[in-house]
Amino acid sequence: MLSPLILVINCGSSSLKFALFPLEGRTPVLVGLAECLGQAEASIRIDHAGTRDKRAIANAGHQQALDCLLGRLGEMGLLEPISAVGHRVVHGGERFTGSAPITPEVLADIEACAQLAPLHNRANLIGIFAAMKALPDTPQVAVFDTAFHQTMPPEAYLYALPRLYHSRLGVRRYGFHGTSHRFVAAEAVKLLGLDPDHHGLIIAHLGNGASATAVLNGRSVDTTMGMTPLEGLVMGTRSGDVDFGVLAHIARHEGLDIDGLEALLNKTSGLLGLSGLSGDCRALQEAASQGHAGATEALGVFVHRLVRHIGALAMSLPRLDALIFTGGIGENSALIRGRTLDHLGLLGFELDSAANDTMPRGESGVISRGAGPKAAVLPTNEEWMIAHDTAAIAGLLSNSAQNERLAS
Template sequence: MILTINCGSSSLKYRLYNADLTEVVATGLVARIGEDGAYSKHTAGDKEVFFRGPIADQKAAFDIMAENLMQSEFAVIDGPEAVTAIGHRAVHGGDVFVESTIVDGSVMEQLRACVRFAPLHNPSNIAGIEECRRRFPDVPNVVVFDTAFHQSVPPEAHVYALPYELYADHGIRRYGFHGTSCRYVSQAAADILNRPIEDLAMVVCHLGNGVTLDAVKGGRSVDTSIGFGTFCGVPMGTRSGDFDPAIIFHLVKEMGMPLDEVEALCYERSGLLGVSGVSNDMREVVMRADAGDERCALALNIFIYQIKKTIGAYAAAMDGLDALVFTAGIGENSTEIRSRICEGLGVLGVRIDERTNLLVQDGHPNISAPGASVATLVVPTDEERMIALDTVRLVTESGRMPPPIASQALVHAHDA
């Protein structure tokens, strides 16, 4: 069995696969850890268990996961020995980790050194790895980094025009995020088109509460919208996206705002929420905009305009465009947002079939209009499967696990 772990500061997501990754045996979520309203949900086959009550910390969350997987009436394995490998998501690998890696003592030290780049995320990721190493002492762990896919971004795109020493001595540069999702989706898009990924230039639009636009050429990330921190690029649910840094100096010097308040403003009170004044949920913003709310309409217009502008810039950077790919919560589910983004992109060769755009949920991922020179696709992301694929590959190559029987487990195939 292959277990994947995504451990956040207030949540734990887990998924258990069979050995060749052809079946999801169980999934679970423990949410609002350490907060009021904490709950957990565990699904195995057609059975589901839901719990609401105090969940003090991540150790308590792992206790719930272990009970659900191994001890309760919904148990699917007899004990820890049934797990042959564990894959973990880590948000930030700095410029040390350029690919997924098997965990050892040295890797843990380097992970701790990367905490300074993602102080809100990496400590929880590390805690999840440590908890698994304690509970499954003989099981290899693999860590998969959101930033690793973007290590191929060239210097002209990842070095900021600041004093060079900040980059060389302190690692201040564009790192990018959502790389695990972008890597999975870009390969899945190539599979749908039945074309080698090496021949394709595509823009992947990961549109959720967090937003990443990624230029992928030949299967490699060549530019990405999020930078050193996670509030730049395109506006997001609560994060600002790009703005003139002089505004920060003005807020501090002229308005007397403390830096921690400015930071909270950029990360927590901006984006869709900040402009609309009502919500960071795209569904509510769209509903209110349709009902005549001018601020919600403005929030939508800003969001769509910045995405369209970035798609055009990336097409220019790649000297052309073969595919435009939508993924994540908004990208996969909002017919209206996809339509409005694609409107006016005909100059790039993007044209969609509005009828097919309505049928995405019925298994029609290619929403391109007949004769369009650029394919427009909607591809569900699956970060957990990408983590599982890397885990099986690395542990098998290390000799710590026999090769899976089904060879397709090691192919980044799109799940039909």
């Protein structure tokens, strides 16, 4: 009998990530990515058993990419062992405080939340419907980016706007990257030997999208992203915090409407807009090392904004035991980590330059020294976290097995 597998589907606005996990262990048996969906250069890549299969799927949308994936899984004999499917869903609004089995009522709630994240939730729904069609008798589970942050108190999630907008339109701060923050928070307790019931962390998930979260005893109490993933830190092409007066000024002088402003803030700002060169931190570090002024300033603003938010998040905690770096930039950029810690001496951080500069890619470890709070690098694993929730909710794991998986 074939061992059960968990399929994880993560539909982005123009991409589709996927992975197949066994019930035991954290190493996927298959991973892949469909990217540039809706464009002539759309393609799908599947990595399995040491081989890579990449093929063009020109102009394919999410549905066609999923059809291609599920067809290939059938050809490889990997469709039948799938015992449950986990779906990343970006926005759960105030309806969801945890992962949930997908029912008609849950589908309706996800659709209702689509107005808060129209590009993402509707793409997530495409993935859900495609998987339900291909695997009609297989349990499907939704894992929400926003759920982890539903423990924030009102003073952290309310905007200083008339209350009717919260009650009528759901206007409030929700936070994102919750699956990553939840995974890293639990792993940090094990890595640093912290008391699970008495600790305070700040987790910096840094990548093309970036957010930081204050975690008290495993629960989110404050975060940098808001009602949408635009608020907070400087990101690859997203601006992060901007004075609305600036936007009104630009709109009046440039004749931009609301859609134009949204495109400006989400697609041409951030590191890309500041540098005039790229939204990729790696490219900017290389350019800065060669004297590119725009790249140098962009990295400086990125670090300054990050440090400022870390300081603010620290004030949301009664204690601070550690700062954890994760995400593509957080895990791989010694430069960003080092500059950030150099600015956090007031909070008691002391950089261990040698440990920081030699931190192996994909590994966890401490990069600070001294008696103050620890700073560490810890790779995230959102896909495994989704697989774990899915297996648990689908009833494929006993309580003891769930605890073993989390402790492994």
